[in-house]
Amino acid sequence: MGTVHTLQKPVEILTLGLAGEAFALEAGIVSEILDLVPITLVPNGPKYAPGLINVRGKVVPLIDLRVLLGMEQAANSINTRIIVIETLLDNEPTTIGLLADKVYEVTGIDLQAIENTPKVGMTWPAEYIRGIGRHNGGDFLIVLDINAIFSSAK
Amino acid sequence: MANAPDPIETFRTEARELFELLETTLLDIEANPTNKELIDSAFRALHTIKGSGAMFGFDAASGFTHHVENAFDMLRKGQLAVSHELIEIALAARDHIRTLIEEPDAASPSEGEAILAQLAAVIGAPPLSLVPQQTQAKAEEAKELHTFRIHFRLAREALSMGANPLLLLKELQELGTCTTVTVTDQVPPLEELDPCGCYLGWDCILTTDQPASAIDDVFMFVIDDMELKVDVVEPEPKRLGEILMDRHELNAKELDTALDQQPKLGSMLVDKGLISPDTVAVALAEQNHIKKEAEKTAKADSADIRVPAKRLDDLMDQVGELVIAQARLRQLANSGNDVHLKSLVEEIERLSAELRDTTMGIRMVPIGSLFSRFRRLVRDLSRELGKEIVLTTSGEETELDKTVIERLHDPLVHLIRNSLDHGVGTPDEREASGKPRQGNIHLSAIHSGAQVLISIKDDGRGIDPARVRAKAEENGLIQPGAELSDSELYQLILLPGFSTAAKITSVSGRGVGMDVVKRAIDSLRGTIDISSTLGKGSEMTLRLPLTLAIIDGMLIRVGEGRYVIPLSAVEECVALSAEDDLRATGRDFLNIRDEVVPFIRLKTLFKVDAPPEEFQRVVIVSAGDMRVGLVVDQIIGDYQTVIKSLSKIHSSVQTFSGATILGDGTVALILDVPRLIELGQDSETQKKAS
Numbered sequence: 001m002g003t004v005h006t007l008q009k010p011v012e013i014l015t016l017g018l019a020g021e022a023f024a025l026e027a028g029i030v031s032e033i034l035d036l037v038p039i040t041l042v043p044n045g046p047k048y049a050p051g052l053i054n055v056r057g058k059v060v061p062l063i064d065l066r067v068l069l070g071m072e073q074a075a076n077s078i079n080t081r082i083i084v085i086e087t088l089l090d091n092e093p094t095t096i097g098l099l100a101d102k103v104y105e106v107t108g109i110d111l112q113a114i115e116n117t118p119k120v121g122m123t124w125p126a127e128y129i130r131g132i133g134r135h136n137g138g139d140f141l142i143v144l145d146i147n148a149i150f151s152s153a154k
Numbered sequence: 155m156a157n158a159p160d161p162i163e164t165f166r167t168e169a170r171e172l173f174e175l176l177e178t179t180l181l182d183i184e185a186n187p188t189n190k191e192l193i194d195s196a197f198r199a200l201h202t203i204k205g206s207g208a209m210f211g212f213d214a215a216s217g218f219t220h221h222v223e224n225a226f227d228m229l230r231k232g233q234l235a236v237s238h239e240l241i242e243i244a245l246a247a248r249d250h251i252r253t254l255i256e257e258p259d260a261a262s263p264s265e266g267e268a269i270l271a272q273l274a275a276v277i278g279a280p281p282l283s284l285v286p287q288q289t290q291a292k293a294e295e296a297k298e299l300h301t302f303r304i305h306f307r308l309a310r311e312a313l314s315m316g317a318n319p320l321l322l323l324k325e326l327q328e329l330g331t332c333t334t335v336t337v338t339d340q341v342p343p344l345e346e347l348d349p350c351g352c353y354l355g356w357d358c359i360l361t362t363d364q365p366a367s368a369i370d371d372v373f374m375f376v377i378d379d380m381e382l383k384v385d386v387v388e389p390e391p392k393r394l395g396e397i398l399m400d401r402h403e404l405n406a407k408e409l410d411t412a413l414d415q416q417p418k419l420g421s422m423l424v425d426k427g428l429i430s431p432d433t434v435a436v437a438l439a440e441q442n443h444i445k446k447e448a449e450k451t452a453k454a455d456s457a458d459i460r461v462p463a464k465r466l467d468d469l470m471d472q473v474g475e476l477v478i479a480q481a482r483l484r485q486l487a488n489s490g491n492d493v494h495l496k497s498l499v500e501e502i503e504r505l506s507a508e509l510r511d512t513t514m515g516i517r518m519v520p521i522g523s524l525f526s527r528f529r530r531l532v533r534d535l536s537r538e539l540g541k542e543i544v545l546t547t548s549g550e551e552t553e554l555d556k557t558v559i560e561r562l563h564d565p566l567v568h569l570i571r572n573s574l575d576h577g578v579g580t581p582d583e584r585e586a587s588g589k590p591r592q593g594n595i596h597l598s599a600i601h602s603g604a605q606v607l608i609s610i611k612d613d614g615r616g617i618d619p620a621r622v623r624a625k626a627e628e629n630g631l632i633q634p635g636a637e638l639s640d641s642e643l644y645q646l647i648l649l650p651g652f653s654t655a656a657k658i659t660s661v662s663g664r665g666v667g668m669d670v671v672k673r674a675i676d677s678l679r680g681t682i683d684i685s686s687t688l689g690k691g692s693e694m695t696l697r698l699p700l701t702l703a704i705i706d707g708m709l710i711r712v713g714e715g716r717y718v719i720p721l722s723a724v725e726e727c728v729a730l731s732a733e734d735d736l737r738a739t740g741r742d743f744l745n746i747r748d749e750v751v752p753f754i755r756l757k758t759l760f761k762v763d764a765p766p767e768e769f770q771r772v773v774i775v776s777a778g779d780m781r782v783g784l785v786v787d788q789i790i791g792d793y794q795t796v797i798k799s800l801s802k803i804h805s806s807v808q809t810f811s812g813a814t815i816l817g818d819g820t821v822a823l824i825l826d827v828p829r830l831i832e833l834g835q836d837s838e839t840q841k842k843a844s
């Protein structure tokens with residue numbers, strides 16, 4: 001291993017903000033983006049999954065990525081959005097809501113492998129990160145590996 | 155076999171799943187030889203194959219499986235170590251069992267013997283043999299059914315003579331399917347009425363397999379001064395007019411005249427003063443009764459549509475969403491003043507309620523199909539054990555959700571086997587204790603509100619509380635000398651690893667069973683009550699919800715959050731007096747009619763950071779005969795709850811069994827009552843101990 005591989009095709013991503021940092025998800029798994037809806041807290045639930053929301057008649061767990069990434073939590077604001085994604089949890093297709101401080105846009109980037117990125121200054125778990133991309137040749141974007149996040153966060 | 159392909163095909167389908175499970179489990183064991191859970195799972199699969207196999211007459215397969223099961227029991231107990239050789243044999247054995255079940259004619263006995271010889275060599279036991287068990291397939295003869303029309307009226311002073319018409323009616327009902335209509339035409343005006351007199355008459359339409367003499371037997375003691383008329387009814391649904399003619403209430407000419415003035419024949423006849431409203435009610439009841447009986451027989455013949463269960467589930471889901479959307483619509487309509495909207499909402503409410511009932515009805519199956527599968531089991535097993543036991547059943551027509559029925563099969567097999575093996579003694583033993591030689595196991599089902607009660611009752615030895623206590627102390631389940639009531643002791647039987655049977659038979663008593671039963675019933679959101687009288691017999695009652703999809707819930711509030719408690723678990727609601735509240739800082743008990751009930755403050759449990767409110771309520775919930783109080787801030791009301799399961803992420807949170815969506819679109823969690831009761835009882839025991 002250790003080889004640098006750049007994916008051939010640009011990847012469609014959704015960019016979002018969490019505690020002031022720019023992150024991205026693969027757009028393919030995103031089914032919709034919602035404004036903040038009433039959240040039902042689950043007493044004694046895991047800290048990263050504080051509550052449940054109603055997404056079109058389905059009861060969906062709401063995940064706070066900031067807890068998983070070891071960031072500070074902040075109060076919800078007018079910019080807060082819920083990103084609804086479809087992912088596999090123990091091989092069961094599951095709908096999950098992700099809390100984001102901000103959602104920017106859907107765009108295409110060239111994704112580079114994580115090995116190619118400097119580890120210095122990375123405060124969050126490396127296994128949650130799928131790669132780092134450069135948005136329009138400018139800012140760095142951290143692309144999260146949703147599957148890895150949910151296979152470890154159980 | 156060709157004339158009864160259905161149950162056997164069902165068994166084969168189930169067996170196929172078990173074979174698949176067994177194969178993967180065996181392969182998993184090979185990879186992790188020390189994993190006890192896998193060994194248990196393989197053992198259980200073999201146990202079920204053996205048991206169900208015997209039930210459907212696959213005696214060769216059952217006998218063969220017994221030896222393989224024994225080997226796995228030794229593995230479980232650590233008397234034998236997993237080896238590749240053993241797994242190899244077990245896999246071969248699995249294939250052989252499958253052949254025995256799928257194509258019994260193609261199976262070669264010599265192959266079976268060879269596998270058993272290998273198995274014996276590995277476990278170091280004397281050679282095992284296949285003892286072919288002779289069984290004769292005796293088809294249960296369906297007795298011929300007759301329908302009787304019974305009219306009776308007791309003497310005026312019968313009540314003061316000690317006659318009880320209720321008992322008579324009950325006895326009639328026990329004979330078969332009985333529809334009863336009370337005739338009140340001789341009840342005098344109030345001022346003339348003698349409060350001790352018996353003015354009522356009864357018309358019963360009875361469909362039974364008993365002869366007419368059985369009806370006479372019912373009235374044996376009151377026959378002298380009463381009016382009794384018993385006629386045989388033709389088993390075809392008749393028109394109302396024909397019934398009235400049969401009953402000599404009407405002649406053909408009168409009928410023809412009345413028929414000219416269709417459609418409301420009954421009321422027309424009453425209007426014309428030819429017959430009284432009572433008579434019509436009786437005749438209508440008879441018509442319905444016979445129609446129903448005819449439908450019962452017709453059901454077997456009429457063509458059914460087989461629909462994949464998935465489609466029904468989808469339909470149920472969609473109806474569930476509709477119910478939620480409708481609740482939101484109602485809320486919206488009630489907030490405004492639009493009369494047209496409101497009436498439309500009412501209409502939609504009615505339609506969606508009907509749609510829900512119909513959809514649930516599609517999933518409902520009479521439990522009789524399940525009960526009939528046990529006849530063979532009891533017959534064969536009692537012969538094998540040298541006992542004389544008959545299985546009687548009642549309430550076969552009780553309907554419940556198909557998935558519930560499917561998942562009830564295994565637990566019921568375990569319970570019936572337990573009764574057969576441990577409950578009912580051998581004929582000699584029974585005779586010695588002054589009982590008839592023939593034992594009885596009664597399987598019944600009855601609706602009770604939104605629940606179904608299924609009970610397995612035997613007239614055997616009963617459970618010995620002292621033995622249960624000794625065993626529980628030996629296994630470390632309770633402290634020696636712990637104070638427990640008999641019913642609390644009986645509940646210990648349901649714990650894993652508990653078995654009072656001293657010897658192992660092929661039927662039960664390996665310590666699997668009751669905990670598996672408990673788990674299966676828990677997963678159906680049901681409870682198990684055990685009652686027993688030593689020497690007289692015991693009864694296990696399963697309380698099950700009608701359906702797994704929708705429940706009646708009670709909506710409550712704790713702090714800001716709203717939660718749903720399944721209404722079937724709620725016994726009563728009481729106010730938490732300031733006195734109890736203060737006194738209970740260290741000891742959380744309530745005195746409910748001189749019974750001590752522990753309570754849990756949901757606010758503390760849910761870590762709600764708010765001061766207690768002024769008017770707190772305690773909702774007393776029960777599971778089995780355990781009770782616990784839940785302190786809530788407010789009881790909002792009842793709520794039709796469509797249950798949604800929680801995702802894997804929240805499955806570790808044990809106090810909730812699911813979630814639902816409320817009328818305003820927010821999510822509310824459903825409390826897991828059995829789990830909360832465990833919590834409450836735990837804290838009680840801790841406090842007792844300290």
